[in-house]
Structures are given as C-alpha cells and as structure tokens.
Amino acid sequence: MREKLQALAALQKVDIEVAALKKSADAYPKEIGELEKQLAAAKTAVDAERTKLDELEKQKLHLEQTITEDKDKVRKWEARLTEQRSTREYSALAREIDIAKKGQQTMAEEVVELGRQATIQREAVRAKNEDFAEKSKGLTEKIGALKGKLSAAEAAVRALDGDREGAAKTVDxxxxxxxxxxxxxxxxxxxxxxxxxxxxxxxxxxxxxxxxxxxxxxxxxxxxxxxxxxxxxxxxxxxxxx
Ligand SMILES: [Zn+2]
Structure with a gap:
C-alpha cells in the first residue's frame, strides 16, 4: 500500500507545481494588457497635442489665404478708384478700401498671434513626444520581459504536463x-x-x-x-x- 501512496503523493507534487505555474502564468496576460493600455494612453496624449497644433496651423493658413484674397480685391478696387467720376462714388469706394485694409490689419495681427500660439504648441508637442519616447521605451521593455516570462511559464507547464503523464501511469x-x-x-x-x-x-x-x-x-x-x-x-x- 505504501508504494501506491508514494506514487499518488508524487503525482500530487507535480499537480501542485503545475497549478502554481499556471496561476502565475495567468497573471501575465493581464499585466501585459495593463501596460499596453498605458502605452496607448501615452500615445493618445501625444496625438491630442499634435491635433491642437494642426488646428492652429490650419487656422493660420486659412487666415493668410483670406488676407491674400482680400489684398487682391483691394488692389482691384484701388485700380477702379481713378475711374470714379463722382466724388460721392470715389469717397464711398475709398471708405470701403479703408475698412478692408483695417480688416487686413486685424487679420494680420491674428496671424501673428496664431503663429505665437503655434510656436508654444510645437514645444508642447516636442515635450510630449519626448515623454512618450521615454515611457514607450520603458513600457515596451516591460511588456517584452513579461511576454518572455509568459512563454517560459507555458513551456514549463508543457514540460510538467509530460511529467504528470509519467507520474499518473505509476498510480493505481x-x-x-x-x-x-x-x-x-x-x-x-x-x-x-x-x-x-x-x-x-x-x-x-x-x-x-x-x-x-x-x-x-x-x-x-x-x-x-x-x-x-x-x-x-x-x-x-x-x-x-x-
Ligand atoms: Zn479533512
């Protein structure tokens, strides 16, 4: 009877080892998922800053185009100014030109302001990018290490499964x-x-x-x-x- 008992005890030893290994291996995918989530969040933060910069640059470009178009319009008006016969028509057009130029001035100031904001934002993007590069390096390394541990644990479980088969054969x-x-x-x-x-x-x-x-x-x-x-x-x- 003692031999039967010994064989069973030996089998249980393998089973306990397998269970412990599986338990620790089961934790890895969750840890990996958690780190991958952190990595994605860091990437999203960079993208958000970059989107803000793109938006500023788009606004600036749009305003610059509007100014160019407006300047063309005013140039045409100025050409027409000499053709005006009545003083009333002349001064009406001259006033339009004046208003348009003031508008251009305001837009030019906005362009400068947008440029200033874009410069600040560009710096924010750079900083976030640097931050992301650093974080991503650390996280990627951690994820890699965990994936290595996971496959090692899986290989160990497979090896123990073989041991278990052998040990089970000896049990009544x-x-x-x-x-x-x-x-x-x-x-x-x-x-x-x-x-x-x-x-x-x-x-x-x-x-x-x-x-x-x-x-x-x-x-x-x-x-x-x-x-x-x-x-x-x-x-x-x-x-x-x-
Ligand atoms: Zn009991």
Whole structure:
C-alpha cells in the first residue's frame, strides 16, 4: 500500500507545481494588457497635442489665404478708384478700401498671434513626444520581459504536463480516478493526517480508530469531514523499507 501512496503523493507534487505555474502564468496576460493600455494612453496624449497644433496651423493658413484674397480685391478696387467720376462714388469706394485694409490689419495681427500660439504648441508637442519616447521605451521593455516570462511559464507547464503523464501511469488506476475527481473540486486532493489524527486538509480531528487504521494499512482513506484522500503523515515520513 505504501508504494501506491508514494506514487499518488508524487503525482500530487507535480499537480501542485503545475497549478502554481499556471496561476502565475495567468497573471501575465493581464499585466501585459495593463501596460499596453498605458502605452496607448501615452500615445493618445501625444496625438491630442499634435491635433491642437494642426488646428492652429490650419487656422493660420486659412487666415493668410483670406488676407491674400482680400489684398487682391483691394488692389482691384484701388485700380477702379481713378475711374470714379463722382466724388460721392470715389469717397464711398475709398471708405470701403479703408475698412478692408483695417480688416487686413486685424487679420494680420491674428496671424501673428496664431503663429505665437503655434510656436508654444510645437514645444508642447516636442515635450510630449519626448515623454512618450521615454515611457514607450520603458513600457515596451516591460511588456517584452513579461511576454518572455509568459512563454517560459507555458513551456514549463508543457514540460510538467509530460511529467504528470509519467507520474499518473505509476498510480493505481482506481485510486487515480478518485484522486482526479476530488482534485477538480479541491486542491490538494491528497492530504496527510498528522498524529494524533488531525486532517491537514480541513483541520478536523478524526477518530483515533480511523487514524490507527491509516497508520497500520499505510494506505489511503477518505476524510469523513472534507472528503479528501488522506493518509497517515508518518507513513511517508518513514524511511523506505530495504
Ligand atoms: Zn479533512
């Protein structure tokens, strides 16, 4: 019976290792996703500053085009000014020209102001870009490292899956079936009962007779409280018989 118990304990050791590895490996994709989100947010911040700059430059360009068009118009008016026969028509046109030129002056001042704002904004874009480059370097490195850890953990799980197959073959078929059923509900599925009869799975104290039978049989039974497979701890602590 002791050999059966040993085989099962060895199998559980592999199962616990696999479970621990899977648990830590499961955390990586979430961490990676979190970092990728931070990276995207930093990129969005750069894009927002750049959009502001584009908007300013667009406004400035539009205003410059309007001034050019307006100047053409005024030049034509000025040419027509000499053709005016009446003083009234002349002064009316002259006043129009005057208003248009004042308007151009105002627009030219706006162009200067927009240019000033664009210069400031260009600096903001540059700073944000620098900030992003730095952040992105750090984040990309972290993401890469986590992806490396993830694939290493996955490879380790695959290797342990192989070990598990080997270990499962050595376990008594009926026992393995019982163990696998319990394992799906609670881990560890196999628990020692420590002298004088405390189940290490659930902490309950079993009847003395139950414990004594476990010790004598060197076998496995079901804990009346937690339904785990249990064995007397001292059985596996004994040196193996020659
Ligand atoms: Zn128990």
């Amino acid at each position: 078929a009926a026992l393995l079936k019982r163990y696998d059923v319990i394992r799906k509900k609670r881990m560890p599925a196999l628990a020692p009962v420590a002298a004088p009869g405390i189940c290490r799975g659930c902490g309950i104290t079993v009847r003395a007779q139950f414990y004594n039978t476990l010790v004598a049989s060197k076998g496995v039974d079901t804990c009346p409280s937690c339904s785990r497979l249990v064995y007397a701890q001292e059985v596996l602590e004994e040196p193996a018989p020659k």
